[in-house]
Amino acid sequence: MTGYHANSNRECNRDMTNKSKAVVWENVPSPFCGIGTDDLSIEVDGTALKVLQNGCSVNSAGFEEPVTDTDPRVGGETVTLEEAVAKAADILRETNLPLVGGLATDVNGMRAALALADRIGAVVDNMNSTAAMRNLLALQSGGWVNTTLAEVKNRADLLLMVGGDVESLFPRFFERCVWNQDAMFVDDTTKRDVVFLGRAPAGDAATAPDGRAAEVLACSNADLPEVVAVLRALIHKKVIRANEVGGVPLASLQILAKKLKHARYGVVSWVAGSLDFAHAELMVQTLCEMIKDLNETTRCSGLPLGGREGDQTANSVCGWITGYPVRTSYASGHPEYDPHVNAAERLLTNGEADALLWVSAFNVERTPPATDVPTIVLGRSGMVFEKEPDVFVPVGTPGIDHSGHAYRMDNVVALRLHKLRDSGLPSSAEVLSAIEHAVM
Amino acid sequence: MLIKLTGGTVYDPARGVDGEVRDLYVRDGRIVDSPNDTAIDKEYNLYGKVVMAGAIDMHTHIGGGKVTIARTLLPEDHRRDPFQRTDLLRSGCGHAAPSTLTTGYRYAEMGYTAGFEPAMLPTNARQAHMEMGDVPMIDKGGYVMLGSDDFLLRMMAQRKDQQAINDYVAWTIKSAQAIGVKVVNPGGISAFKFNQRSLDLDEKHPHYGTSPRAILKCLATAVKALGVPHPLHVHGCNLGVPGNMETTLKTIEAMEGLSVHLTHIQFHSYGTEGDHKFSSGAAQIAEAVNANKNITVDVGQILFGQTVTASGDNMRQHANHNHAHPNKWVCMDIECDAGCGVVPFRYRDRNFVNALQWAIGLETFLLIDDPWRVFLTTDHPNGAPFTTYPHLIRLLMDKTFRNDQLTRINPEAAAMSSLGSIEREYSLYEIATMTRAAAAKLIGLTDSGHLGASARADITVYTEQEDKEAMFAKPDYVFKDGDLVVRNGEVVKVVWGTTHVVRPEHDDGIEKSLRDYFDRYLTMKLENFTMSDGEITEDGRGSLSVHPCSTGGEA
Ligand SMILES: [Zn+2]
Numbered sequence: 001m002t003g004y005h006a007n008s009n010r011e012c013n014r015d016m017t018n019k020s021k022a023v024v025w026e027n028v029p030s031p032f033c034g035i036g037t038d039d040l041s042i043e044v045d046g047t048a049l050k051v052l053q054n055g056c057s058v059n060s061a062g063f064e065e066p067v068t069d070t071d072p073r074v075g076g077e078t079v080t081l082e083e084a085v086a087k088a089a090d091i092l093r094e095t096n097l098p099l100v101g102g103l104a105t106d107v108n109g110m111r112a113a114l115a116l117a118d119r120i121g122a123v124v125d126n127m128n129s130t131a132a133m134r135n136l137l138a139l140q141s142g143g144w145v146n147t148t149l150a151e152v153k154n155r156a157d158l159l160l161m162v163g164g165d166v167e168s169l170f171p172r173f174f175e176r177c178v179w180n181q182d183a184m185f186v187d188d189t190t191k192r193d194v195v196f197l198g199r200a201p202a203g204d205a206a207t208a209p210d211g212r213a214a215e216v217l218a219c220s221n222a223d224l225p226e227v228v229a230v231l232r233a234l235i236h237k238k239v240i241r242a243n244e245v246g247g248v249p250l251a252s253l254q255i256l257a258k259k260l261k262h263a264r265y266g267v268v269s270w271v272a273g274s275l276d277f278a279h280a281e282l283m284v285q286t287l288c289e290m291i292k293d294l295n296e297t298t299r300c301s302g303l304p305l306g307g308r309e310g311d312q313t314a315n316s317v318c319g320w321i322t323g324y325p326v327r328t329s330y331a332s333g334h335p336e337y338d339p340h341v342n343a344a345e346r347l348l349t350n351g352e353a354d355a356l357l358w359v360s361a362f363n364v365e366r367t368p369p370a371t372d373v374p375t376i377v378l379g380r381s382g383m384v385f386e387k388e389p390d391v392f393v394p395v396g397t398p399g400i401d402h403s404g405h406a407y408r409m410d411n412v413v414a415l416r417l418h419k420l421r422d423s424g425l426p427s428s429a430e431v432l433s434a435i436e437h438a439v440m
Numbered sequence: 441m442l443i444k445l446t447g448g449t450v451y452d453p454a455r456g457v458d459g460e461v462r463d464l465y466v467r468d469g470r471i472v473d474s475p476n477d478t479a480i481d482k483e484y485n486l487y488g489k490v491v492m493a494g495a496i497d498m499h500t501h502i503g504g505g506k507v508t509i510a511r512t513l514l515p516e517d518h519r520r521d522p523f524q525r526t527d528l529l530r531s532g533c534g535h536a537a538p539s540t541l542t543t544g545y546r547y548a549e550m551g552y553t554a555g556f557e558p559a560m561l562p563t564n565a566r567q568a569h570m571e572m573g574d575v576p577m578i579d580k581g582g583y584v585m586l587g588s589d590d591f592l593l594r595m596m597a598q599r600k601d602q603q604a605i606n607d608y609v610a611w612t613i614k615s616a617q618a619i620g621v622k623v624v625n626p627g628g629i630s631a632f633k634f635n636q637r638s639l640d641l642d643e644k645h646p647h648y649g650t651s652p653r654a655i656l657k658c659l660a661t662a663v664k665a666l667g668v669p670h671p672l673h674v675h676g677c678n679l680g681v682p683g684n685m686e687t688t689l690k691t692i693e694a695m696e697g698l699s700v701h702l703t704h705i706q707f708h709s710y711g712t713e714g715d716h717k718f719s720s721g722a723a724q725i726a727e728a729v730n731a732n733k734n735i736t737v738d739v740g741q742i743l744f745g746q747t748v749t750a751s752g753d754n755m756r757q758h759a760n761h762n763h764a765h766p767n768k769w770v771c772m773d774i775e776c777d778a779g780c781g782v783v784p785f786r787y788r789d790r791n792f793v794n795a796l797q798w799a800i801g802l803e804t805f806l807l808i809d810d811p812w813r814v815f816l817t818t819d820h821p822n823g824a825p826f827t828t829y830p831h832l833i834r835l836l837m838d839k840t841f842r843n844d845q846l847t848r849i850n851p852e853a854a855a856m857s858s859l860g861s862i863e864r865e866y867s868l869y870e871i872a873t874m875t876r877a878a879a880a881k882l883i884g885l886t887d888s889g890h891l892g893a894s895a896r897a898d899i900t901v902y903t904e905q906e907d908k909e910a911m912f913a914k915p916d917y918v919f920k921d922g923d924l925v926v927r928n929g930e931v932v933k934v935v936w937g938t939t940h941v942v943r944p945e946h947d948d949g950i951e952k953s954l955r956d957y958f959d960r961y962l963t964m965k966l967e968n969f970t971m972s973d974g975e976i977t978e979d980g981r982g983s984l985s986v987h988p989c990s991t992g993g994e995a
Contacts, residue, residue, distance in 0.1 A: 027965040027967060027968060029968050035963075036963060036964065038964055038965050038968045039965060107570060108979070111574070115530070118525060118530050118531055136512070139512065139513060139768075139770070140512070140513060140515060140768070141768065142767075142768045143513060143764075143768040143769040143770045143782070144770055145758075145770070145771045145772070146770070146771075146772050146773075147772065147773045147774075148563075148772070148773070148774050148775045149775070149963040150775040150776045150777075150961070150962050150963045151633070151773045151774070151775065151776060153961070153962075153963060154590075154776055154961055155633065155773075176963065177963065182960040182961060183961070184590060184594075184776065184961055185634075185647070264634075264635070265633070292761075295758065295771075298635055299632075299633065299634075299635045301772075301773055315512070316508060316567070319508040319511050319512045320503075320507070320508045320511065320539065320540045320570075320571045320574060321532070321539055321540055321541065321574060322531075322532060322533065322539055323511045323515075323518040323532060323533035323537070323538065323539040323542075324511075324512070324515055324518065324533075325512055330525075330531060333524045333525045333531060334522035334523055334524045334525060334531040334532070334533070335518075335522070335531055335532065335533060335539075336519075336522075337515050337518075403974075403978075405566065405570065405975075411505065411509075412505050412561075412563055412564050412567070412772070412774050412775060413563055413564070413566075413775065413963075413964065414564075414566040414567050414570065415964075415968065416566065416968060416971070416972070416975060
């Protein structure tokens, strides 16, 4: 049996509850990979999932994670969902500054988390904020000129990857968006120019189908700010008195500057999560300003890769409901954004937050940070804790256990996620709303 | 539950009622005829009050990616206008690009009961609807953007017949859950991706060879053929460019009688006279609008102060980025579908150009004779936030106030404007026309914008005051679908409006070529692209209201 019927205005018939025999679902969208892969073929047998086609290290692992625990626990003892919710509400009611963290969930989960946070005066932060803020701070300081995946696929003649290990984090990016066979405005996609600045690619995904390896201008991540600043200066024809910068020969950077200026549609991509050095947002801003400069004469666009584990979803929903990204506090009765003060890690290590509600519906590895404050976890089934939280509610994963919406890295496309199996696990939205009602 | 609204002075232009004392009856969310035999459950004494249908904003950017980019870009603007949580209302923020919840509350507090997002990208329709789903109090809907999407431009370049284009337009309307179609800088957003920096009405697209004129005619013809009530919503070429009134006049001519709505016409009414080579073209534009009954316009009035401009027109937004205030801006190319540009802006009354823009908008309002064909907008937030509407209404209704404001703007601009010599003051009936009756008619909402039997009981009650700004800022009562939701300008009940859509019929054959195109060139599968009804209704708050198309459309 094949599980989809295209239909523009009726819900596709994908709510699968037949447990008796294996069913195969086609064109399943993934909330795991950030680039919105939606061509997966997945077999469902009971609660076991198997990616049959188009899997990758990220998506196959994400979908195939087995369901283990389905019962909520309080203090390590199995309880009913109602009891777990009541205990969570008891904890939150007693707090002065609760922290709603993790926030790896879907749009409805995020909506419910914000409704709860608004009610209890909590701070909201996402588990990937340290990375996401490198982009958001650059955006809020200067803005940017960005593009989306289909434009890259059809238009890019030059791709500059800055500092990131794209391949292991986004395994199918090159296959889907760079080495695609058909492109509307690129005669021969195999001739696309791919240049890595900083870290060399981990594998050969960036190697062209004709065997041409990507060009690598290698330097350490710590040297990237300087290298990127020099690249921007070269684009402005500034004279640089050096033969190399961060180990990159100046002549190579001069050639790269020329390529960027002559590309019809250059794309500059980076993975904020890989830029693990202090004030990486300043380098991102330099990149964004460089891209703006290039657009005075040609076209060039940024492509920040990210969006895994719901970080793009969290910031988008928080953006429209509060006006701000995450790291927003409801403590004074209205949203107040502070990307430094409201960082989850800081609030916990400084002893400012006095309870933690952690939502992590995608990845069992993403457990809450170590803390002594009372902790409530709404987590994917199968999580193993170093320290048992005060309350644990196993929740369903969006796009597997319930329908929902998740954002892709380019912040434009929201994927409609489908329920693939009947595990009985509640959605994070359901549990968060129940806690909100219990806390009143 | 039967509610009686007794003795109000009713302005209901859809039925020709101009300030007559009438009783209204409301049952189950609808207006009903006088039910002689039934007991009244609740009565409101409205003697001496002004009663109108709930107001409809037919062009306001309240949902979709570029609005949230604008929100995210400007934390400093939000910080000046926090919205505090109450027992009833969620917290949020206001000013230029308010949070969704605050947007809904503030519209309702001004007596608005519907707002339409005019720039819904097909690829971003989900987000637009999800954001509008978080806007309480008002009904909503979206116009889906076409005209720079590669699928249409390919069809035109391949000279596909109009019928196939109609099918594609209908399919897009349905898949995006839209109530109308908008075109923004026809072909220009695509041309910008090819590094073209301007595209005039008869200029050829660098890749496809199509002209904006051809795109406009093609889409306006499709919208008409499909029987979609709202005519093609047009954001024309050359937005903001001095001398663009010539383009606008040519655009009106080019339509050869086909119905189109020209949006934020103020930004398209500029001449090149005077020392600054910038002058008002409002008189010529108004004359053309008066003469061509197939044309409707909304103004896109600018008002002074900080705001943020958010548009699909990234070609023109990029050209204006040097004016960004504060100095930060975003442009995006989007999915072979469209684009967007977000540029914060501060309109200054002492600046010649801004002051003249202000005057041009007001001249436009006052020189177009027919309030059924000119609509009250600031193109929120592009000209000013929607919360300035009461002020704008006062400028239209109160000549003394208007002339007083005119003395405060850049004197050169004031001298170049005919505004001071215009005597006209809008009447309450005319305000009710442009903000209610005509807006509903233009969009194709048969049961909104009026107070006749079977209409939605969306009703706003004001106390008539000399100061029209004060009057329109704070209604005594607002009813939404029969519920009292605002009392004395404050929300007393939170409701969730419906989403208005149309569903024109089309030949399913179009899906075959679309499927092939999606598989080859896009990054989504066709069936993952189309929006289902459940996505709007499944949370139990949202609902869909399907409006009929005039020919063949599914009711
Ligand atoms: Zn607009």
